[in-house]
Amino acid sequence: MDSSQRVTVVGGGLAGLAAAITAAESGVPVTLYEGHRTLGGRARTSEGPYLTNEGPHALYRHGPHWAWLRHRGLLDPMASSPPREVPRIRFHRGGVLRRTPPPGLIALSRRGVGRAPADIDFMTWATATAGRETARAAAHYVAVALFHHDPGALSAAFVQERLRRAAAFPPEARFPVGGWGRLVDRMAGRATELGVRIETAARIDALPGHSAQDAPVIVATSLEAARRLLKDDGLSWTGGRTALLDLALRTDRAGRRNRTVRKRERTDEHGPLFVSDLDAPGWLERFTAHDPTLAPAGEQLLQGQFPIGPGQSRADGVARGEHLLDLGFPGWRERVVWRCESLATGRTGAVDPPGTTWRDRPRIDRGDGVYLAGDQVAAPGVLSEVSFNSGIEAATLAVRRLGRRERQGLDLKGA
Template identity: 70%
Template sequence: MHHITVVGGGFAGLTAAITAAEAGAKVTVHEAHHTLGGRARTADGPYRTNEGPHALYSGGPHWAWLKQRDLIGPLAPLPPLEVARLRLRHRGALRRTPPLALLKLLRRDASRAPVDVDFLTWATGVAGEEGARAAAHYSAVALFHHDPGSLSAAFVQERLRRAARLPPEAHYPRGGWEGVIDRMAARAWNLGVRVETLSRVDTVPAGAPVVVATSLAAAGRLLSDDSLTWPSGRTALVDLAVRTRRGDAFAVSDLDAPGWIERFTAQDRTLAPAGEQLVQGQIPIAPEESRADGVARAEELLDLGFPGWRGRVTWRREAVASGRTGAVDPPGTTWRDRPAVDRGDGVYLAGDQVAAPGVLSEVSFNSALTAVSLALGRNHTRNPTRKTA
């Protein structure tokens, strides 16, 4: 029987642990924090926030995998009336419909975008510069990057289509992502997985195959590997609760610059106390911009979509997520060019910045399955003297 060690108890780590245990392996998970979940943890208390806006896309492979195992749990349906309250900022004003030029890029017969050209250049040729910029900024809801137009056209087009698809692919587990993580953890324990929390790993365990399911930066430190880098986004996160007011927008997408504000209690009233609404926003910011710059842009969107919000605030929190929002592919690159899952000597990577396809959490899922498949596909006798951090 194989014995696999998983470093990291987030979504990727739990996916790897469950997959390996289902295949008959003995599995030990080491999690540095006192709770599992990583970035999929949900805050305790009256305001059930995730670390930034989270959603499960039903068009991805992880949806079927989770559903087969009854791990998704109850979903929070989005009432049709709330869907109608999606608003778009375009040319400084709040609008109900996107510019017609943007819709050209969403047509089913639209040409396939190239890998080696930036999105803004390619999309301008299809829809004109204004439509191209609006589309690039709208795609930021699935990118978390300050300049989506500068990225590979194929990379951005896939995320634009997934984010704008009707009916929406995005679904929300009731009560936040914590329920999904709790169900995954319970399945792991029932399969015999040994889970050790408050267990920080500073050197790679010798002997058994190891799946490193941490951030790419943490994996680089653990493996003493400076090559483990890949571009990601930098995002200002704004969470706040406001007293309920009729007419508030469900979400505001900024087509003038990348940014998204969403009222999560529109579909799940359990996320805030009665009479209050939980609003979360993500505003991508450039390397030279500060958190205050991002927060100021978020407040502009709030002014448009949530009139009088300043006098209704009951709770507020701000943060910056740097390199924690998934990989972005520059022109001329695809997911295959990211750091490989197989690092050699029985070490494998899983996470959202490694060489695996998908959108958002799908990358973590696919890389975890690949890592376990490789780990179980051959006999590994790791060298105990291998140099580690």
């Protein structure tokens, strides 16, 4: 098959790998270019001893991406929260840590309240449904799946879908054992088995000579990179801005054992499983509870995300995180063995303002055989699901285009 029948994928994150696998499974030659020396995008896992990603990561079950991965044997091994850890969740409300959220928050996440509309903001709809305090707590809780400083100002339908998924019980969240890099490796292995040619450290600055007659190209990058590559100023969408805090702490066994507390109040030496900030958007989670391999023995890995507004700095978000640490992990400063802070801007997925849905985001089919994939494009899903779904759809359209061209060529020969 000549080069005009090859699919080119630019970007080796989850969207690009999903696109490459989908196209190659149709028997089409595929070349994937990744600008970094390793694949994965934001799912890239840091090199040890602390296996972190760009902020807290979770893969939710029940979406079509889950079935897609499972069908190809790409999920295992996956971890979930051990049952013994579930009682150790905490909610920051009214300046203190509590064991339970407001009762109305759980009720608001259930389907019995009805489907929220897309044309008004979540805070308005939730206040009318459950009262202002419950609405505020729910908006802050769901920030775990939004990375946005003001979830209540977003589309009610958009936020409610994420609230239902994030508050589901048993929890939907799953975690690749050994870090997300292991999932990326399995996907890359599948692509290689299918004959995909993968070139890393290969930056693509333009689509040279591309026209309506050229082979399909799938641009699976951030919208900012796609905007430059395609020279299309219309490629933009609203995202979040979030302070990220990663910590490794020594396990404080002796200190916990020497405390005199009532049995029903006692937690183990590791601290809470997670702390959800209901006074402001924020989330702090102990990821070694799910997967102890993420840190060396005798240490625990915590990752947190604290969305910040336009006038706030990374330090403002980190300060909120440190306050939660003071409450949930007393003496944590003396136990720090590693620490990392960063700021994620426009790299945390799309958020839909009132009056919009995922269908209003930049479309996948850009015309002339160019397709867009990533976490801010017109595809459904929560968190990384948008990347999977858009990559699969982009590849399906690209292969379909090649099929049309091949049929047209046969028709011309017959004529």
